[in-house]
Amino acid sequence: MTVSIIRFGGSNCDRDAERALDHLGIDAEIVWHEDGLPEDTTGILLPGGFSYGDYLRAGAMAARSPIMATVREAAADGVPVLGVCNGAQIGCEAGLTEGAFTTNESARFQCEHVYLRAERTDTPWTEAYEEGEVIEVPIAHGEGRYEIGDDRLAELEDEDRVLFRYCDETGETGPDANPNGSKHDVAGVLGETDSVAVLMPHPERATLPDVGPTDGQGVLRGFESP
Ligand SMILES: NC(=O)CC[C@H](N)C(=O)O
Numbered sequence: 001m002t003v004s005i006i007r008f009g010g011s012n013c014d015r016d017a018e019r020a021l022d023h024l025g026i027d028a029e030i031v032w033h034e035d036g037l038p039e040d041t042t043g044i045l046l047p048g049g050f051s052y053g054d055y056l057r058a059g060a061m062a063a064r065s066p067i068m069a070t071v072r073e074a075a076a077d078g079v080p081v082l083g084v085c086n087g088a089q090i091g092c093e094a095g096l097t098e099g100a101f102t103t104n105e106s107a108r109f110q111c112e113h114v115y116l117r118a119e120r121t122d123t124p125w126t127e128a129y130e131e132g133e134v135i136e137v138p139i140a141h142g143e144g145r146y147e148i149g150d151d152r153l154a155e156l157e158d159e160d161r162v163l164f165r166y167c168d169e170t171g172e173t174g175p176d177a178n179p180n181g182s183k184h185d186v187a188g189v190l191g192e193t194d195s196v197a198v199l200m201p202h203p204e205r206a207t208l209p210d211v212g213p214t215d216g217q218g219v220l221r222g223f224e225s226p
Pocket residue numbers: 013047048049050051054058084085086087109140141142143144
């Protein structure tokens with residue numbers, strides 16, 4: 001089992017992700033996007049960062065790297081794909097997930113701890129959590145506000161494809177618990193299948209016990225699912 005962590009020009013959370021996966025005993029390697037996806041890839045992590053300086057739109061240029069066509073094919077074949085932060089922006093730009101992450105309501109870069117509520121506990125990325133469990137995970141983004149047309153969001157909600165919502169410590173959602181103005185407090189969504197997910201907060205920064213809370217471990221354990 002090897003998770004390919006795809007590095008683009010400007011990725012900066014690839015090594016954090018590698019260390020976090022290594023801590024969980026999940027084999028992972030960093031792959032330069034121009035080198036293509038290794039044959040033995042059993043999972044794909046799109047890491048955070050500022051690919052191509054966030055120019056044009058965050059994630060827009062990385063999403064057009066030829067490797068992303070291979071990632072879409074792998075996802076369609078059932079290979080688990082997780083996009084984190086800039087990786088979530090890339091995932092949406094590449095059409096793996098719907099909607100877009102755009103400029104925070106504050107118009108500022110925000111780096112803080114937030115609380116998340118797992119809206120599903122029957123997906124590979126959340127089966128480690130109890131229903132209604134609140135987890136603490138850091139965010140670090142300038143363009144994390146989830147945006148999508150009202151009709152499409154209603155459909156996504158009907159299809160149960162919202163994976164995480166921002167909430168307070170008790171699990172309540174609301175403007176005070178939503179750090180960036182994301183529509184309906186959405187912090188992460190599923191793709192066409194439950195094995196594809198993106199989220200704006202950083203589970204890999206909430207995995208190593210020496211660094212702080214370890215609530216993000218459950219998300220990364222999604223790569224262990226059969
Ligand atoms: N930590 C990150 O991945 C940064 C996300 C992104 N490039 C932003 O600032 O919106």
